[in-house]
Amino acid sequence: MPLVTSPKNIAAALTEFWSPRVVAELDDNYVKVAKLHGIFGWHAHADEDELFMVLQGHLRIEMEAESVELDIGEIFVVPKGVRHNPIANDECLVMLIERKSTLHSGDSVTEKTRSLDEQLRPV
Structure with a gap:
């Protein structure tokens, strides 16, 4: 039987901010x-x-040259190598698609950085 999931429901059930969880592989x-x-x-x-x-809420992604504002249902691709800073003034639920090699916080390590093992743990 195929596995059907709701990214929005899974994201809403998370208890930690900025701690992504893997919900599928492609x-x-x-x-x-x-x-x-x-x-x-x-x-x-x-x-x-x-x-x-x-998936819910509003997200601002600052980049050195410009910023983008995303609302429900909207997507944006941050190109490789572009420094960016995601900001959610209120709670926001997102879905991300990234290569398996992508480090959570890229070239920076902070208290918000999560390892791949942490991202793969069950919700």
């Missing part, structure tokens, strides 16, 4: 969900693009 990519609130911090992924899709 070729060399992970599909992740996260609950966000506050400021994540500036970072970049040198070799990987990162897709954000807002």
